[in-house]
Amino acid sequence: MKKILSVVFIFFITNSCKTKEIVPIPPTLAVVSTSELTINSARLSSEISDIGNQYISDYGVVYSETNATPTLADSKISHGAVAASNIVPVKFSDVIQGLKPSTNYYARSYSIIASGVVFGQITTFKTTDIIQPSVKTDAVILVFETSAKLRGIIESKGTYDVSEYGICWSATNAIPTTADFKSSKTNLSVFPTIYTEDANNLTPNTSYYFRAFLVSNGITSYGNVLTFKTLAISQPSIKTLEAKTITVNSVQIRGSVETKGTYDITEYGICWSQRFTTPTTDHSKAKILGNLSTFPTVFTVDINELAQGGIIYYRAYIISNGVTSYSDVLNYTLEVDGFPTLTTDGSINLDNASQRLQATIKTKGNYNISEYGICWSFAVPYPTITDAKISISENSMVFPTTFTVDAKGLQAHVVYFYRAYLISNGAITYGSVKSFIL
The missing domain is CATH 2.60.40.10 (Immunoglobulins)
Structure with a gap:
């Protein structure tokens, strides 16, 4: 009996001193949610809803464009160890950059414990498409012989800023581009915007094609094609x-x-x-x-x-x-009746500085003659009464009547032009032009 009790005691002591084995409990990771999607970025959010019973040395998100089950070997965002003071759930959210536009990605949360890596459920997201601004060719406002005022509308901005916008045109290209003729402006911040451009140096009486355009992110977008015809040049x-x-x-x-x-x-x-x-x-x-x-x-x-x-x-x-x-x-x-008539006659040399000039008033006309005489000049072939002259103010004469004047103070070896004149009723009548040289 005493021997039996000793065996039982030894068994009890042996079993009471053996260490109790702990079963590992992994952390619980929520599904990654996506927000704030753009053409090249996205916000990925998740949480550790249950830490489990093991030390977490690192946690975060892994993602990939090509790997449908992303791992730590793909792109990741790490948050490091979970501190003992952290209270569950442990939430984390990050904006990832450098993504491709209009592209599908795979993502899942992860945590690293002593027994290995624990992953959350896989989710997918897609970055947004690049959107070009919307441009429309609107109207022909004014058309002239060599110019036209043309209008376009930029209806919406799109993804990137508008760096240039305007109108392009061509007389030969039915689908004009900016490689043809253009008029443009730079930088735009208000949408929608209605604008006009002047097409200059056009050919009169010619048909042209035109359309609005804009440049955004280095890409040129065009509106619809319209036409106009310049006016023909008109003489007065x-x-x-x-x-x-x-x-x-x-x-x-x-x-x-x-x-x-x-x-x-x-x-x-x-x-x-x-x-x-x-x-x-x-x-x-x-x-x-x-x-x-x-x-x-x-x-x-x-x-x-x-x-x-x-x-x-x-x-x-x-x-x-x-x-x-x-x-x-x-x-x-030309009428003759009622008008005075006269002729310029010949001339006689008096000396090296004088010449006698002769003329004849043939008819008086309907009005008295208030002045008559002879004018001359060496500068103009049709001398007038504003040039040198000798005048006679006398109206008691018979017709026809011949008179002479002596032109003095002349230059030798110079050609002079002379002619008779008379003034009647305020009008000046001249005879034909003749010339002489001393």
């Missing part, structure tokens, strides 16, 4: 009006500038000839310089030194943008 219009006799060798002619045309007017007037039936500015002309702002504008010119009683062919002309336009040709016969 003119009209030839009536003529009336001033003297037997001068007329007054009227013309009218009816419309302006495309470009400014640089010159207008009357051209004429007593020889050619279709006069041009290469023949004779009375010109008026400068632009006009009111239309129609009637103008008047006086034409002198005509053959007495002869026919004059005349028409209005106008010059714009270097182009001369003409109106219809009219003709007019």
